[in-house]
Amino acid sequence: MQTSAVAQNIYDNAEFFARYSQLPRQTQGLVGAPEWPAIRALLPDMRGRRVVDLGCGFGWFSRWARQHGAASVVAIDLSENMIARAKADTFDVAITYRKADLERLELPESAFDFAYSALAFHYVRDFPRLLETIHRSLVAGAQLVFTIEHPIYMAAMRPNWLCDEDGHKTWPINRYSVEGERRTDWFAQGVLKYHRTLGTTLNTLIATGFEVRHVEEFAPTAEQIAENPELAAEMERPMLLLLSARR
Amino acid sequence: MQTSAVAQNIYDNAEFFARYSQLPRQTQGLVGAPEWPAIRALLPDMRGRRVVDLGCGFGWFSRWARQHGAASVVAIDLSENMIARAKADTFDVAITYRKADLERLELPESAFDFAYSALAFHYVRDFPRLLETIHRSLVAGAQLVFTIEHPIYMAAMRPNWLCDEDGHKTWPINRYSVEGERRTDWFAQGVLKYHRTLGTTLNTLIATGFEVRHVEEFAPTAEQIAENPELAAEMERPMLLLLSARR
Numbered sequence: 054m055q056t057s058a059v060a061q062n063i064y065d066n067a068e069f070f071a072r073y074s075q076l077p078r079q080t081q082g083l084v085g086a087p088e089w090p091a092i093r094a095l096l097p098d099m100r101g102r103r104v105v106d107l108g109c110g111f112g113w114f115s116r117w118a119r120q121h122g123a124a125s126v127v128a129i130d131l132s133e134n135m136i137a138r139a140k141a142d143t144f145d146v147a148i149t150y151r152k153a154d155l156e157r158l159e160l161p162e163s164a165f166d167f168a169y170s171a172l173a174f175h176y177v178r179d180f181p182r183l184l185e186t187i188h189r190s191l192v193a194g195a196q197l198v199f200t201i202e203h204p205i206y207m208a209a210m211r212p213n214w215l216c217d218e219d220g221h222k223t224w225p226i227n228r229y230s231v232e233g234e235r236r237t238d239w240f241a242q243g244v245l246k247y248h249r250t251l252g253t254t255l256n257t258l259i260a261t262g263f264e265v266r267h268v269e270e271f272a273p274t275a276e277q278i279a280e281n282p283e284l285a286a287e288m289e290r291p292m293l294l295l296l297s298a299r300r
Numbered sequence: 301m302q303t304s305a306v307a308q309n310i311y312d313n314a315e316f317f318a319r320y321s322q323l324p325r326q327t328q329g330l331v332g333a334p335e336w337p338a339i340r341a342l343l344p345d346m347r348g349r350r351v352v353d354l355g356c357g358f359g360w361f362s363r364w365a366r367q368h369g370a371a372s373v374v375a376i377d378l379s380e381n382m383i384a385r386a387k388a389d390t391f392d393v394a395i396t397y398r399k400a401d402l403e404r405l406e407l408p409e410s411a412f413d414f415a416y417s418a419l420a421f422h423y424v425r426d427f428p429r430l431l432e433t434i435h436r437s438l439v440a441g442a443q444l445v446f447t448i449e450h451p452i453y454m455a456a457m458r459p460n461w462l463c464d465e466d467g468h469k470t471w472p473i474n475r476y477s478v479e480g481e482r483r484t485d486w487f488a489q490g491v492l493k494y495h496r497t498l499g500t501t502l503n504t505l506i507a508t509g510f511e512v513r514h515v516e517e518f519a520p521t522a523e524q525i526a527e528n529p530e531l532a533a534e535m536e537r538p539m540l541l542l543l544s545a546r547r
Contacts, residue, residue, distance in 0.1 A: 229535070
């Protein structure tokens with residue numbers, strides 16, 4: 054375990070950032086992410102809402118929220134690179150970009166009507182603290198929608214495809230119940246993530262005072278697989294977890 | 301898929317029943333099940349409650365509930381063998397044993413203060429119907445606690461241990477997002493179970509009107525592993541899912 058609660062900031066590694074920036078979900082935005090239609094189905098009407106976007110990256114969601122009627126967006130990211138790029142792509146004074154570490158995040162109380170986060174919370178070690186901060190920053194009845202890497206995807210020591218005894222494409226699970234650091238090589242060596250069981254993620258939400266509203270273990274639709282046959286592998290094991298909760 | 305909603309009744313197969321009856325959780329009762337302490341932590345105070353026990357088996361839980369103050373127990377099982385054995389072991393007129401198929405279960409409305417089920421619901425094809433029946437039978441605020449085989453344990457075509465590329469004991473996952481029948485050999489050939497993702501199980505509870513209160517992917521404690529080293533494998537992947545929900 055780390056002793057200081059400062060997140061690893063892989064996104065400001067120049068080589069990582071250059072390669073990450075070429076992902077379809079960065080070059081094409083939200084429509085480049087196969088899970089986007091499933092996320093969108095969980096979102097409330099944006100009109101008039103004060104939104105906080107935690108781990109905003111290039112700001113694709115923040116701009117989408119404003120285009121769909123959000124009153125304002127506070128968009129937060131740890132990475133200078135991300136914030137600089139997001140600002141360069143944004144011409145909207147109702148979106149405020151702010152550099153902050155989710156491990157140490159401070160937010161104003163009862164300031165937001167909707168909280169969103171895509172693929173950021175699995176980098177956070179102190180998840181209970183972060184959820185308490187978000188909970189306090191939301192008004193009663195407000196929704197939190199977030200995505201993380203699925204613990205089935207993250208758990209194993211060697212998260213690479215295997216074959217079972219009959220040759221079926223198979224994903225390995227081990228150490229599922231051993232929570233904590235996971236280091237993988239993804240555009241850079243030793244990218245640090247924190248594995249939590251699905252039970253821990255849900256129970257932490259509940260203990261913080263959220264009501265769990267929807268749990269989506271993302272799988273592509275038949276239409277998505279027909280368009281992009283590589284996605285068929287996602288039926289074998291979920292890579293992403295989409296959660297909706299209500300304060 | 302089956303066309304008629306009648307559950308397979310493997311427990312009335314003589315050979316299966318003879319072997320099943322020798323499991324520690326049958327010969328020793330609740331304390332023979334390593335997950336019992338974790339279940340017990342989820343249970344409300346039994347005193348004065350009208351309890352329904354769905355898939356009661358030998359009646360261990362029903363008798364425990366009465367010993368801990370439950371006002372009455374309606375204990376339901378599909379199997380003649382189970383019911384006969386449960387009745388033979390029970391000297392308590394406040395426990396009523398009833399033979400019924402959970403696929404076609406009918407229960408009186410607002411008749412129970414607590415519903416319990418251990419390792420039965422993964423045999424049920426029509427889970428939404430069953431949950432609606434349970435929901436109607438509970439009073440407002442009543443709890444449902446149940447255990448099922450974990451979908452991580454059930455999903456794969458060949459649910460047997462593998463080794464990963466480094467030789468670590470590894471559980472296979474495939475077809476996780478393909479829900480439906482799973483047939484395995486467990487004391488008998490072709491035991492029929494129904495795989496549902498964890499998301500589907502939780503979303504069905506929520507859609508039925510339950511509030512999810514706790515999600516436990518059972519893992520043994522360090523003390524349990526010290527007493528019974530075979531349990532260490534349960535840290536690699538969860539075999540059981542324990543759920544608590546409130547009407």
